Amino acid sequence: MKQYDVLIVGGGSGGITTAARLKRADRNLSVAIVEPNTDHYYQPLWTLVGAGVATVDETRRDEAKLIPNGVEWIRDRVASIDPDAHTVSLEEGGDVGYDQLVMALGIELHWDKVEGARDAIGNGKVVSNYIPEGAQATWKALESFQGGDMIFTAPSGQIKCGGAPQKIMYLADDYLRKHGLRDKTQITGGFAGTVMLGVPEINATLNQIVEERDLHMKFRHELVRIDAARDTAVFVNLDDPDAGEIEMHYDFIHITPPQRAPKVLRESKLAVAEGPHAGFADVDEHTLQHKTYPDVWALGDNAGVPTAKTGAAIRKQAPVLVEQLLAHRAGKQGQKSYEGYSSCPLVTGYGKLVLAEFEYGNKYKPTFPVDQTKQRWDMYMLKRHLLPQMYWHGMLRGIA
Ligand SMILES: Cc1cc2nc3c(=O)[nH]c(=O)nc-3n(C[C@H](O)[C@H](O)[C@H](O)COP(=O)(O)OP(=O)(O)OC[C@H]3O[C@@H](n4cnc5c(N)ncnc54)[C@H](O)[C@@H]3O)c2cc1C
Structure with missing residues (x-):
């Protein structure tokens, strides 16, 4: 059985x-990553792919090129x-032993929870x-949209970003305004939550945007079914489930699928037993x-900690985890502490963005000496151009 100092x-x-930071800290550490996929995606840019600003190709790299030097890639699935026993069983490659295990399995999209949704994606009206x-x-459907009913959904439970x-x-609202189609379109948000965002300073701005742009928010509405044959989305009101199903017609619907902890994790002894982070x-x-x-x-997304699941959170978590892990290996106590930092670059239109940054307890924690609670062009440029470069060349190399 193969054995590693750190198995990721x-x-x-x-x-x-994490692998990049570990190798930078100690070249002699034996580190392996278990990952079945040969494609690696920068997911934050998918929002702009949907808006026609970026291409999927731009968001993809070969996993092989990203594995840090000296780190072994085990192309298999846990x-x-x-x-x-300090072991991990692989689907094909038998067992692997570890001294330290780092869980970075992300979050699982739970499409089956919304009947009919997955199969309808890409039918010209149903997108994600x-x-x-x-x-x-999303972009194909937006580009050919001629007016009608547009719906955007957000499920209950933990989701990434x-x-x-x-x-x-x-973005869709802005697109329609620029193309003279907004007057012919009703936009509805069927969101399971109760507010636009949990950070009060940012929520105030978002409420104003929703009001000014005539976006009809229906909170506590959970999407349960897509009836693609009738172009109908079926919701339940979480505050009044006995009232029965609520049907809404769509000409375009963007679905955010329900999500849950990865199967191997939620079925292991390592999972939180109950509550909002169960699994x-x-x-x-x-x-x-x-x-x-x-x-x-x-x-990252598979950690049961009370903050938003984002790549930005990982940027702050990784240095803490690596320092703590290495100290633990040396029989010492680490000094660094993760305070729940996460960030949500809320693109509010083409060239406009409200940069929400916060810590545990939804405590607003801006980085820049400007008013980040307002829609800004410079913050949009940061997301569009700087953050992807920082991801590929800084974060994944363990230097940012
Ligand atoms: C539309 C969208 C917009 C987003 N916008 C932003 C944003 O603006 N800013 C931001 O910071 N974040 C954003 N995010 C979130 C961000 O992409 C994620 O939080 C981040 O990628 C999580 O990293 P991770 O390592 O936890 O999971 P991932 O990067 O998803 O990696 C998990 C890996 O585990 C592998 N895996 C799963 N199961 C197994 C198994 N059994 N065995 C072996 N390997 C396995 C998977 O193949 C995958 O490669 C966005 C995400 C989406 C989808």
Whole structure:
């Protein structure tokens, strides 16, 4: 059985960033990443793919080129994890042993929870920026849209990038205004939540945008079914489920699928048992170390910590996790602490963005000496041009 000092499961944003930082900190560490996919995507740009600003191609790189030097890539899928035995079972390659395990499996899209949704993606009216082909479908449908009913959904429960369901709504609104189609279009947001965003300073701006642009928000509305034959979306009101199903006609619907913890994690001993983070890795919110298995760590979307699941969060989590993990290996206590930083670049139109940055407790924590609660062109440029470069050349190389 092969054995590694650190075994990382999942080679997405969190897995690659952690591997790069570990090797920079200690070249002699034996590190392996288990990742089945040969494509690696920069998902934050899928919002702009849906709006016709970027292409899917631009968001993709070969995984092989991103695996840091000296790190072994195990091209396989994790089937199960046994934290008592310090082993991971692979679907094809048998068992692998570890001293330290880093969980970076992301989040699972739970399409089956919305009957008819997955099959309808790409039929010209039903789209989703949450998968690359779905983001392409968004742009195709927007480009050929001639007016009518447009719906945007957001499910209950944990999702990655909580702002993504509304970013595409603002972009579509802006697109229709620029093309003289807004007067012919009704835009509705069927969102399961109760507010646009949990950070009060930013929520105030978003409420104003919604009001000014005549976007009809229906909160506590959960999408349960797509009847593609009748172009009908079926919702339930979470505050009044006995009232029965609510049908809405659409000519265009953008779906954000419900999401849940990855299967291997939620079925392992490493998962939180119940509550809002049920199924996600049960790690300390400041050290990212597992609460009962001290040789296990987690970051990114699969970590059960009370903050928004974003790549931006990973950028702040990875240095903490690596420092804490190496200190633990040396029998010491790490010094760094993760304070829940996450960020949501809320694109509110072509060339406009409100940059929400916050820490645990939805505490507003702006980076720049400008008013980030307002729609800004410079912040849009940051998202469109700077952040992708920082991701590929800085974060994934362990230097940003
Ligand atoms: C439309 C959209 C817009 C977004 N916008 C933003 C934004 O503006 N800003 C921002 O910061 N973030 C944004 N995000 C979120 C961001 O992309 C994610 O939070 C980030 O990619 C999470 O990284 P991760 O490593 O946790 O998961 P991922 O990057 O998804 O990687 C998980 C990896 O685990 C692998 N895996 C899964 N199961 C197994 C298994 N059994 N065995 C082995 N490997 C496995 C997968 O193949 C995958 O490569 C957006 C996401 C979407 C979809």
